[in-house]
Amino acid sequence: MAAILGGGLGGLSTGYYLLKNNLNSNNKLKLFLLEATNYCGGWIKSIRTKDYVFEQGPRTIRPKGLQGLNTLNMMQDLGLSEHIAPITPDHPAAKNRMIYVRNNLHILPSTLISAFKKNQPFSKPLIYALFNDIKSPYKELQDDSIYNFVERRFGKEIADYAVSPMICGICAGDAKEISVKFLMKTLFEYEQNHGGVVKGLMASMFQSKSDSDMPLSELAKRSQEEKWNVYTIKGGLKTFPDTLQNYLVENEVNVNLNTKVEELEFIDSSSVALKSSDGNSLTANHIYSSLPSYALAKLVEKQHPELAKDLNEIPFVTVGIVNLYFDIVEPLIQPAFGFLVPPIENAPILGVVFDSCCMPDQKGTVLTVMLGGKWFKEKFGDDVTEDTLLGIATSEVEKILKIKVKPTASNVNILKKCIPQYVIGHYERVDKIREYIAANNLPISLVGCSYDGVGMNDVIYSAKKQVEGSPCTA
Structure with missing residues (x-):
């Protein structure tokens, strides 16, 4: 047994x-x-109504890699294929991911062409980060923080405005503490084995690539053919x-x-x-x-x-989740996945997901505000109330997204010790x-x-x- x-x-x-x-x-x-x-x-919890869905935990799943395809195999086996709602590369939620820096929202570069252009808040085109990697010295290490690694190889701006907010979005953590092996193990190995990421990439081009022999379901094959960015499930995860x-x-x-x-x-x-x-x-x-x-x-x-x-x-961190629903026909936000706030901004929120753009069958505007994480106790103390978090979330949404109307419905959940920190x-x-x-x-x-x-x-x-x-x- x-x-x-x-x-x-x-x-x-x-x-x-x-x-x-x-x-x-x-x-x-x-x-x-x-x-x-x-x-x-x-932590997967969906509040379903006839007009909206509030996701109190995860809301989308990535289809990429061996692990992503494995999940899609399971989805099909469970009979969930017809309930899948994918986001393809041409969808605004795939193209438009933003960060909030110095009181402004900036769309992060998402195409190869955009890497050759100067995009705020970066002072140079992102292609310059590769030159930084080529000239940066090699440092032998067993492990490192993802922030230190990116700053060393690609520069401080990439570490502050690209990687740090991304870590906030994935695990609500501090990139200066999270292991580089958490997200960039292969790039770290390129540095350790070849002296740099670009050098490692060049060497890998001449190595034979072994494809997984895992059988793929029709759903997994479809995700590859249509190049899904992420997907969710109709009616809630x-x-x-x-x-x-x-x-x-x-x-x-x-x-x-x-x-x-x-x-x-x-x-x-x-x-x-x-x-x-x-x-x-x-x-x-x-x-x-x-x-x-x-x-x-x-x-x-x-x-x-x-x-x-x-x-x-x-270690684990606590995250505050505030769901907001605005019962207004006119769109209150530009189509996008949402935005993250780099820790360097010292804001009270980690970011906002535009659920009404990412998830199907949402009427009006639906937003999810994420708060705390690594900084939960520092910013809110031990006894913060749900009403306090709701007030902070609505205030930040009003300031950043210029939404002046009050939400029609809301929900607050404090997820105590919900995400481990690698x-x-x-x-x-x-x-x-x-x-x-x-x-x-x-x-x-x-x-x-x-x-x-x-x-x-x-x-x-x-x-x-x-x-x-x-x-x-x-």
């Missing part, structure tokens, strides 16, 4: 892959999923985990809501007891934990304090955690955003790889 801890996207995906891998087995795997709250889906949960239930997975595990007791290499808050105990042959690392640390610290210490050292040394720390588990023969696999990537594609692919490498697939 196997037990999955957590009913977020990582836990649900783990159940999906365990079922798939067990299809051809003579011994049907008995599977339990334990979720502490009264719903599955984790919550449809995805809802469908996954239904798939598990239909295939006789025991999904237990409102079941909080208080402690894990490892008996031997193929037996672990799960002690829940109601005093009951469940024994499993293997555990798949999709819990945040800090939550898992509490469950193992009694038997394995060293493991708990390493798990607790993965700071310098993160990947070595994760290796150490998994090496400890292997050395002590603990029947547990780690999935989810704490370890192998914070994006939805990363979480799903992490579940797949951990299931394939675990002893419960036979």
Whole structure:
């Protein structure tokens, strides 16, 4: 018997892959999923009405790369193909991504031609960044912050106005702390192995490229042919985990809501007891934990304090999400994905997503304002109220987007410790955690955003790889 801890996207995906891998087995795997709250889906939450959808967590998914194509394979298998709403390269949400600098919105260059032109707030055409890389000295390092790496190779303006806001948008973090391996591992390896990014790119052109042998669904092939930028699901992204949960239930997975595990007791290499808050105990042959690392640390610290210490050292940040709906026929914003605010601007918000441009079937104007992240406590303290965040969000929207009318509807959610921060040394720390588990023969696999990537594609692919490498697939 196997037990999955957590009913977020990582836990649900783990159940999906365990079922798939067990299809051809003579011994049907008995599977339990334990979720502490009264719903599955984790941070993916959609508020649906007849006029708009408020996404309180993720809203779009990238189709690119092995992980992105893998997610599309899952989408088709679950019967979600007809619900997909893609954004193609000619869509304003793909072409127009902005940053807010010195009281002005600037569209970031998105084409090769634009790289040869001077675009505010950059003082030179972006092509000059390549010349900076060619002349910059080589520095031998095991890891570095993504900010330091970009500043060293491409210049301070690229680090401040391109990479720093991008990190805010992806993980609500500080580029001066986040590992370069988080987003630019290949470019960092070019520098370390060849002395520079351009030199590494030139060398890679003469190397044979190995394509993945992963079979592609018709949906995945379509995304490649149409060159999707991102995509979402009609009616809200919550449809995805809802469908996954239904798939598990239909295939006789025991999904237990409102079941909080208080402690894990490892008996031997193929037996672990799960002690829940109601005093009951469940024994499993293997555990798949999709819990945040800090939550898992509490469950193992009694038997394995060293493991708990390493798990607790993965930092997390809190993000405020404010959804705004304006019931006005005239468009209040220019068509775009939205804008991000570089940390150097010291603004109270991280950025704004123009949901009514990115998501289908939205009436009026729908915006999502993101606040806090790495700077949540610094800017808002420990006891900030939802009303305070709503006031800050509406004030910034009025100032930056010149929207003078009051929102017709709004929603505020404070997502406490929702995004892990892959700071310098993160990947070595994760290796150490998994090496400890292997050395002590603990029947547990780690999935989810704490370890192998914070994006939805990363979480799903992490579940797949951990299931394939675990002893419960036979």
